[in-house]
Amino acid sequence: MNKKIPNFVFTNQFGLLCLVVIFVIIFSTVTDGFTSRFNIFALSRVVAIDIMIGLAMMVVILTGGLNLALGAIGVCAAMFGGWCMETMGIPVIPSIFLILGMGSFLGWVNGMITVKTGVHSFIVTLATMSIYFGLMTMLTEAEAFRRLPESFTDFGSMKLFNKYVSPLLLLSLATCCVLFYLFKYTDIGRKLIAAGANPDAAELSGISVNHMFIYCHMLSGFLGAIAAIMLTTRIGAAIPSMAGQLGMDWLLPAFLAPVIGGTLLSGGKLSVFGTMLGAILVTLITNGLYLIDVGEFWIRFFLGIILLIAVLLDKTREFFTLKSVIVS
Amino acid sequence: MNITKSSLLKKDWFGLLIVVLLSGTFIAVLKPAFLSSFNLYVLMVSVSYMLIIALAQMIIIAIGQMNLSVGAIGGLVAISFSGVMEVYQVSVPMAICIGLVIGIGCGFLNGYITVKSGISAFIITLATLYIFKGINLGITEAEPFYKIPETVKNFGNAKIGESPIPYLIIIPIIITFLMWVFMNRTETGRHMLAYGNSVQSAELIGISSSRVVITAHVISGLLAAIAGMLVVCRLQLGTPNIGDSWLLPSFAAPVIGGAILAGGKVDVIATALGVLIVAIISQALVIFKIDPFFVQIFLGVMILLAVFVNRYREYKQEAGRKIFNND
Numbered sequence: 110m111n112k113k114i115p116n117f118v119f120t121n122q123f124g125l126l127c128l129v130v131i132f133v134i135i136f137s138t139v140t141d142g143f144t145s146r147f148n149i150f151a152l153s154r155v156v157a158i159d160i161m162i163g164l165a166m167m168v169v170i171l172t173g174g175l176n177l178a179l180g181a182i183g184v185c186a187a188m189f190g191g192w193c194m195e196t197m198g199i200p201v202i203p204s205i206f207l208i209l210g211m212g213s214f215l216g217w218v219n220g221m222i223t224v225k226t227g228v229h230s231f232i233v234t235l236a237t238m239s240i241y242f243g244l245m246t247m248l249t250e251a252e253a254f255r256r257l258p259e260s261f262t263d264f265g266s267m268k269l270f271n272k273y274v275s276p277l278l279l280l281s282l283a284t285c286c287v288l289f290y291l292f293k294y295t296d297i298g299r300k301l302i303a304a305g306a307n308p309d310a311a312e313l314s315g316i317s318v319n320h321m322f323i324y325c326h327m328l329s330g331f332l333g334a335i336a337a338i339m340l341t342t343r344i345g346a347a348i349p350s351m352a353g354q355l356g357m358d359w360l361l362p363a364f365l366a367p368v369i370g371g372t373l374l375s376g377g378k379l380s381v382f383g384t385m386l387g388a389i390l391v392t393l394i395t396n397g398l399y400l401i402d403v404g405e406f407w408i409r410f411f412l413g414i415i416l417l418i419a420v421l422l423d424k425t426r427e428f429f430t431l432k433s434v435i436v437s
Numbered sequence: 438m439n440i441t442k443s444s445l446l447k448k449d450w451f452g453l454l455i456v457v458l459l460s461g462t463f464i465a466v467l468k469p470a471f472l473s474s475f476n477l478y479v480l481m482v483s484v485s486y487m488l489i490i491a492l493a494q495m496i497i498i499a500i501g502q503m504n505l506s507v508g509a510i511g512g513l514v515a516i517s518f519s520g521v522m523e524v525y526q527v528s529v530p531m532a533i534c535i536g537l538v539i540g541i542g543c544g545f546l547n548g549y550i551t552v553k554s555g556i557s558a559f560i561i562t563l564a565t566l567y568i569f570k571g572i573n574l575g576i577t578e579a580e581p582f583y584k585i586p587e588t589v590k591n592f593g594n595a596k597i598g599e600s601p602i603p604y605l606i607i608i609p610i611i612i613t614f615l616m617w618v619f620m621n622r623t624e625t626g627r628h629m630l631a632y633g634n635s636v637q638s639a640e641l642i643g644i645s646s647s648r649v650v651i652t653a654h655v656i657s658g659l660l661a662a663i664a665g666m667l668v669v670c671r672l673q674l675g676t677p678n679i680g681d682s683w684l685l686p687s688f689a690a691p692v693i694g695g696a697i698l699a700g701g702k703v704d705v706i707a708t709a710l711g712v713l714i715v716a717i718i719s720q721a722l723v724i725f726k727i728d729p730f731f732v733q734i735f736l737g738v739m740i741l742l743a744v745f746v747n748r749y750r751e752y753k754q755e756a757g758r759k760i761f762n763n764d
Contacts, residue, residue, distance in 0.1 A: 175559075222741065226744055226745060226748050227748065228698070228744045228748065229698050229699070231503070231559075231698065232688065232692060232698055232740060232744060233741070233744070235684075235685060235688055235737075235740065236736075236737040236738070236740035236741045236744075237737060237741075238685075238737070239685055239734065239736055239737035240733075240734050240737035240738060240741075242733060243730050243731065243732075243733035243734035243735075243737065246730040246733075247728055247730045247731065247734070354681065355685075355733075357684075361563070361567060364560070364563055368560060374559070374560060375557075404575065406571070406574040406575045406577075406578055406579065407571060407574075407575045408571070409567045409568075409570055409571035409574060410567065410568055410570075410571025410572055410574075410575055411571070412567050412571070413564045413565065413566065413567030413568035413569075413570075413571055414564075414568060416560070416563065416564040416567070417550070417561070417564040417565070417568070420554070420556050420560055420561075420564070421554055421556075424554055424555065424556060
């Protein structure tokens, strides 16, 4: 490899960073409200949750699988938390641990079924998605928990740094750093990647691939539960419909961020900061489109187009970087 | 092909047929209302479009891919079909043609991008799902079209003579038959299964992968379009949320019918029986006055159960093959 040109320039993250900067410049010149304190604060809260959702999907994509039940897990965890705090009167801190435990448990169930049956996680999580969501609606009778402790909901409306940034964003960035450390420098993180990249080779070199896959699903449930907590503090209530029908509203941000960020769908390659930048880019564009006033109903259309362009660009970039490596 | 007892047992659809008959009899004995003509009518109506939705997904599963945009295509066609009739006063046959063309176009787009980009169909159809749904919402602004011509409404309500059989079910039955012929008796159909089984081997024996993939997606789009229009006939209006809830049932029936998601193995009759099982049991839950949310849980449990059963059968077959090899 030619070391004179920094490799960083060829990476996906660098391209994403450029795109983020370009869009910030475009939107702040074209629209009025983009750089207002209110908009940036709102943006930081939305971005924080989208990053979490993206990371939660990313860790399952690492295994070459998918987690369609992510939204359902999130809603279940949030409703469980609402029940703990409102009905059972459990204090906030233990409740948060219970919520995280719930998310991890639901993820564990996904992982166990996937590993034990050997069926693709798409079909398993499609089934568990409807089971989790159905159970949740039956147990809660589709009633929201609206009287949550104030110490819990205040976190979502707190403002930092001259009232520009929500603490939720800091939490997401911290999670990114932890995950980056996990996958880059720890033994278990490397094993997770190895298991995703080539399960047979990993198995032969003494890694229990099944355990690793279950860990990935648990981690996904755990991160999904964090996203659910963040969403609950932002809304100020735990509502069964907060992620749409069957929790499917989370699916687009969940796939957009990792795929734009350069995570391979076939597994074994992931980029924590790419996912973060992907989530930022998507939120930025959505927000900008709202401000330009393209009409609420066309937003989905543009998000679909963006996903399509992103994957096609990624394919071309791969093609050119491969060529440059071969030429040099 | 001589049909013996053991060859019947090996068929995917045979076990399902027994499940259908047993569950039907069981429910009918406990609740005779199940066999009332009104109930049978409702059952057949729900089977009619679910059958086409399941086949639209099945043909993509056959080539080892997934089509998340089946519902979005159905929804887009449904509102275009009702929209052109309400806004531009287009005649019914013309509106049907427009609907079919949109469905074929959407399917072609899915297939073409998948083939040309080499990106997994999952991601492409996830993107087109939002594109089609976005166009749908952009056009309708979430408002339904109410003015559906009487002929369309009558078709949606009519029964054949005095029997409880709805007119709506005729088209799905014809399509199921055509699909069976297509998958089992035509060259393109067999090529699709070969492609789903092993992309490399299929290409080595000279099967054009782009042709197979695009054809499969076009048929899927066409079927989704037909399903969308049938739902308009049934509901008597074109709402933008048609197709939103198709994802789960579209996978449930082929998987219950023993389809392997990796591709290469699907069975039209077993898929149809899968649709029937889901419909009968959903109906039973209504008759027994069980919480409607339970239907959702039940559908999920059915998929998992089917997965376990398929796994067990594969395991049995592998064990059988090993013994054969040892001899």
